[in-house]
Amino acid sequence: MGVVGEFGLIARVVARSGTAALAEVGPGDDAAVLRTPDGRVVACTDVLVEGRHFRRDWSSAEDVGHKAAAANLADIAAMGAVPTALLVGLACPSSTPAAWLEGVATGMAEECAPFGAAVVGGDTSASAPDSASVVLSVTALGDLGGRAPVTRSGARPGDVVAVAGRLGWSACGLAVLRRGFTAPAAAVSAHRRPRPPYAAGPAAADAGATSMCDTSDGLLADAGHLAEDSGVRIELDGEVLRAAFVVGPLPQVAAALGGDPLGWVLTGGEDHALVATFPPGAQLPAGWTTIGSVHDSDEGGPGVRVDGVPAAAVAAELGEGTGHVHFGG
Amino acid sequence: MGVVGEFGLIARVVARSGTAALAEVGPGDDAAVLRTPDGRVVACTDVLVEGRHFRRDWSSAEDVGHKAAAANLADIAAMGAVPTALLVGLACPSSTPAAWLEGVATGMAEECAPFGAAVVGGDTSASAPDSASVVLSVTALGDLGGRAPVTRSGARPGDVVAVAGRLGWSACGLAVLRRGFTAPAAAVSAHRRPRPPYAAGPAAADAGATSMCDTSDGLLADAGHLAEDSGVRIELDGEVLRAAFVVGPLPQVAAALGGDPLGWVLTGGEDHALVATFPPGAQLPAGWTTIGSVHDSDEGGPGVRVDGVPAAAVAAELGEGTGHVHFGG
Incomplete structure (x- = not known):
């Protein structure tokens, strides 16, 4: 030393x-x-x-x-x-x-x-x-303060899928840094210092969340963990995701660099948003946004779809892998 | 990956x-x-x-x-x-x-x-x-199973100092490997798979140990942690250490390689023996050997001596640093 x-x-x-x-x-x-x-x-x-x-x-x-x-x-x-x-x-x-x-x-x-x-x-x-x-x-x-731990395996058909926190901001900031820029600050600082919605985790547990996962690998990959471990199919709504999460610096940076900012939202990791499932009719705590629903696994097996399209195909179309890849490989 | x-x-x-x-x-x-x-x-x-x-x-x-x-x-x-x-x-x-x-x-x-x-x-x-x-x-x-944790700072003048486990075997095994040998097996396997005296820790706590430390850095260095954190002087008995701990493969390997095996006992790390202090008159649990005593810190400040000689001088004479140095630097 x-x-x-x-x-x-x-x-x-x-x-x-x-x-x-x-x-x-x-x-x-x-x-x-x-x-x-x-x-x-x-x-x-x-x-x-x-x-x-x-x-x-x-x-x-x-x-x-x-x-x-x-x-x-x-x-x-x-x-x-x-x-x-x-x-x-x-x-x-x-x-x-x-x-x-x-x-x-x-x-x-x-x-x-x-x-x-x-x-x-x-x-x-x-x-x-x-x-x-x-x-x-x-x-x-x-x-846990007396709460039951919320695992990845408790999602049930009929549940709603919701997210707390930001999606794609860290990936957007990384894209900026890669091009040699240091602005917009909102994107770059999101990459340097993620701001996970910590309080949303215990709040979701208190509200009866049936499964939950940190999105360190990106929304599609981590919702995929919930689907696999729970043996269910998760359907996400692309327009809802676009309306709720293509915000902040994402539209501006995507316009400047070219490309669809929804790619960052779906596959960008390291924002450490939380994705969870809640029973039908549950009152979502503050900060949680409904983005989809849980269904029986069909002949394709457990997995995630966006507007009916399997996650792998969505990610390929958006030019990203289905899992978050760190910038060094 | x-x-x-x-x-x-x-x-x-x-x-x-x-x-x-x-x-x-x-x-x-x-x-x-x-x-x-x-x-x-x-x-x-x-x-x-x-x-x-x-x-x-x-x-x-x-x-x-x-x-x-x-x-x-x-x-x-x-x-x-x-x-x-x-x-x-x-x-x-x-x-x-x-x-x-x-x-x-x-x-x-x-x-x-x-x-x-x-x-x-x-x-x-x-x-x-x-x-x-x-x-x-x-x-x-x-x-802890209800025990009070045994920290490094509780040694008091009048306490006895004791060790459980092996000292110097890992350093001896490393010396063997460095020369390109793979025998004696007792030394080499001690380096490869240390055998800490796990049960001796809780047993010492039950017996009223006033301070305790893992000897991952070597006996002199880790007894030094007890002395420093407790503000006391620890006196170790070289002849007792030699009789009790220059055992197993140590005499044979030291004779073959040249050098005093007490050096390994005093400064060799990674055997993960435990060194502890016990109140005067405490019944030492099985596996613990008394090696010295605790005294008021004098004008030299807290520290460790072996037969009255400060640890640094002892280690220098034995051709080792006072702290365990890993083989890669």
Whole structure:
């Protein structure tokens, strides 16, 4: 870890990390100890690799911290839970400036703070001898507060499909950065610092959501997870999606670059919107928009259709793969 | 991820991972949900980097899985807790054979199985574009079963210092591998698959241990953590350490390679022995050996001495740094 030294680095990062409200033992010991009021803990891990998920010339250190935290906190929300803590595994070149690492820690702390969450532990290592890239692996913990976890497998025919959050903004921002532009700011900042609709997750659970999923891989792919795991067919309404989600910077950027902005909405990942299904007649919580309906799986098997067209064909027509592909491959 | 594909890979790895006894929602959803009988969760993260912590030509895939799990499970034990689950963040080249990844998962599953623990979640990514190396970041969760967590800061003057587990065997095995040998097997296998004394952690907590630490950085460095965090001076007895811990393959290999095997015992890391302090008169649980005593910090400040000589001087004389240095730098 060069001049900073592993232990010095940890101390600096911890100093930026704030305090988790539920931590009984915080960073600096062999392990953290965290209270779990619900009697269960929700846990997930997300890996961010430099050159795949972020570039240090396109995102500030604080951006990377926000993004790494957001990817995990959105998964916690997608179970119907509230984040309580993060643990961070970090491999970075020994030449990494301490200020860059402190920036990452600051970004994570800022993303966690509204929940009373914070980084409670972690480990650092020098990158592999053949690499000058940063690898971040973040684990988030969360608390269900007495709610039943909302899995991917509970969607039932007759349910409505709804989305909370933004779709396609991160992909739009990436398209902008790829062309060498840094505006419009709304698109670029959406790529650098996604803004998942965290509160919509627990609210959906409270409203009786039957299945839910973070859209980190793009709406079609992630609605596909709900369809596959629930054994159902999901029908999405293209005009509703266009009216509700081709908004903000999307029309303008699509017009400037050419192409149909609905492609970003359907296949763009990393906005960390939530997609969920609700029983017929359920009162959708604030922030949720109905985009389709759940049907019995037919001879084609479980899957997603947009206006009756299978997701793979829709994505191919829009010039994108069905799953989100990170910019580094 | 090449032919295997990220989702196919995850499915294969999960199929090898067994089931965590406390999991309410296991792998394959946005996040896992795990019961926490104690009302708290213990959590830690450890990063293993190819070329720093393991080499694929020196360790099998199963070895790497065992070692990655053990490094984390030992940290859980060092708090006085029992492991319940792992989450795995993995960055690997797209050329990584699926069989290698399945081997890692098998090793992790085997290391977890005695506790009813298993991998409950994770994420995979292709390595950075500039790297052909594997980076593993493992998070372990554990349960205290009603015990108070044993931190690093509770050692008090008058306490005894004790160790459970093996010291220096992994460093001895590494020395063997570095010379191009693969025997004695006891040394090499200790490097490939450390055998932490997991049960000794909760047993020490039950016996009233005042402070405890995993010796992943080597005895002198990790006893140093107890001394620093507790504000005390720790005196270790060199002859006791030599009699109790220069055992197994250590004398033979040291004689063959030249050098004092006490160096491995004092500074060799990655055996994941536990070092703890107990109140005077405490009955040490099975497997614990008294190696020293706790004293008021004097004018030199908190620290560790061996037979009255400061740790830094001891380590320098034995030709090692005071902290464990991984073989890749």
